[in-house]
Amino acid sequence: MITDATLPTPTFVLDMARLRGNLETAKRVREEAGCKILLATKAFAMPAVFPMMRDYLDGTTASGEYEAIMGAETFGKEVHVYSPAYTQSELNAVTKIAQHVYFNSAQQLEQWGHSAIDAGCEIGLRVNPGYSNATLGGDLYDPCAPSSRFGEIASKLDQVDWSKVDIFHVHALCESLHEGSIGLINHVAQHFAPYLKQVKAVNFGGGHFLNKPGYDVDALIVAIKAFKTQFDVEVILEPGGGLVVNTGELHASVIALHWNDKDLAIIDASASTHMPDVLEVPYRPDIIGAGEANEKAHTYTLGGKTCMTGDVIGTYSFDKPLTPADRLIFTDQMHYSFVKTNTFNGSPLANLAIRHEDGQIEMVSNFGYEDFRVRLGA
Numbered sequence: 001m002i003t004d005a006t007l008p009t010p011t012f013v014l015d016m017a018r019l020r021g022n023l024e025t026a027k028r029v030r031e032e033a034g035c036k037i038l039l040a041t042k043a044f045a046m047p048a049v050f051p052m053m054r055d056y057l058d059g060t061t062a063s064g065e066y067e068a069i070m071g072a073e074t075f076g077k078e079v080h081v082y083s084p085a086y087t088q089s090e091l092n093a094v095t096k097i098a099q100h101v102y103f104n105s106a107q108q109l110e111q112w113g114h115s116a117i118d119a120g121c122e123i124g125l126r127v128n129p130g131y132s133n134a135t136l137g138g139d140l141y142d143p144c145a146p147s148s149r150f151g152e153i154a155s156k157l158d159q160v161d162w163s164k165v166d167i168f169h170v171h172a173l174c175e176s177l178h179e180g181s182i183g184l185i186n187h188v189a190q191h192f193a194p195y196l197k198q199v200k201a202v203n204f205g206g207g208h209f210l211n212k213p214g215y216d217v218d219a220l221i222v223a224i225k226a227f228k229t230q231f232d233v234e235v236i237l238e239p240g241g242g243l244v245v246n247t248g249e250l251h252a253s254v255i256a257l258h259w260n261d262k263d264l265a266i267i268d269a270s271a272s273t274h275m276p277d278v279l280e281v282p283y284r285p286d287i288i289g290a291g292e293a294n295e296k297a298h299t300y301t302l303g304g305k306t307c308m309t310g311d312v313i314g315t316y317s318f319d320k321p322l323t324p325a326d327r328l329i330f331t332d333q334m335h336y337s338f339v340k341t342n343t344f345n346g347s348p349l350a351n352l353a354i355r356h357e358d359g360q361i362e363m364v365s366n367f368g369y370e371d372f373r374v375r376l377g378a
């Protein structure tokens with residue numbers, strides 16, 4: 001039996017009980033607001049747990065062909081796809097797999113809409129609502145940042161052939177609390193009413209951080225119900241992070257200690273290869289039992305094994321000095337983490353495991369040298 005102490009590291013461990021708790025929130029929103037909720041697989045995709053997730057959600061939304069195939073094969077239910085642009089071959093593929101295909105502009109709708117309609121798909125048009133609420137990363141994570149490439153702009157919406165559009169789509173949030181979700185819903189109601197009256201459904205995208213402490217789920221439900229009544233449309237949400245926030249950790253081990261003006265620890269997890277958002281957002285993930293620099297007796301700056309000088313995770317303090325083989329557990333590592341890992345420097349991928357509701361840990365991957373080599377074309 002695998003325990004936290006014997007788990008190979010680095011490994012991402014998903015906690016099924018916490019995931020179920022988060023999905024219960026989604027289920028409540030679906031049932032009480034009468035809306036659909038899709039999983040955005042760009043944020044989290046672990047087919048091993050899709051059979052359980054399937055009972056709580058309406059389907060998946062994909063960023064392109066591969067995620068669409070995975071959604072259809074391993075999740076089932078509805079498959080939606082939005083990409084900022086499709087190649088001809090990708091469009092041919094996604095219109096066979098998905099029932100809902102979204103375009104990024106009036107021009108793309110004009111160019112590709114008829115073939116998606118002929119293939120029997122419902123059509124979405126992504127609109128840039130000009131509403132900013134992203135709570136992290138500034139413009140980097142704001143889909144409505146100046147000159148963003150996402151969605152048709154308001155001034156061109158009169159040129160759209162709305163008879164071809166089933167779903168009015170906006171995605172403007174990022175790790176937003178209810179104020180962001182409700183603000184977006186009200187903004188869309190206020191600024192886009194003439195178009196909403198011509199579609200069957202409105203998809204309010206992702207970024208609804210439904211399970212973050214402080215998110216007022218009841219307030220979201222009220223806002224969705226009011227919107228549905230006002231426009232007589234179906235409402236869809238497609239969160240990723242908000243469905244899996246705080247549902248799992250990355251377990252790592254200290255490999256070696258070093259000193260250069262300050263205490264350093266080199267660990268088998270890396271910002272560059274296992275937690276790229278640490279550098280991209282950037283942010284400092286929490287470690288169970290560790291404090292801020294100098295808060296506890298022993299302070300270390302933690303870095304990965306790669307050659308990148310900036311592959312630094314952060315500075316933390318501990319009650320006891322670190323020693324090689326010590327375990328470190330980084331919290332809240334289920335969204336935009338293992339879906340983004342890479343093998344730079346030949347770094348082993350972090351494995352994936354599930355902590356079942358009876359406490360048993362099951363490994364769901366066994367990555368090794370082959371995974372590294374295959375990616376290099378060998």
Ligand SMILES: Cc1ncc(COP(=O)(O)O)c(C=O)c1O
Pocket residue numbers: 040042043082171173174175205206207208238239240241242
């Ligand atoms: C179009 C679209 N929908 C949904 C999502 C999921 O967002 P989140 O994981 O923040 O909920 C994203 C994230 O980038 C997105 O671009």
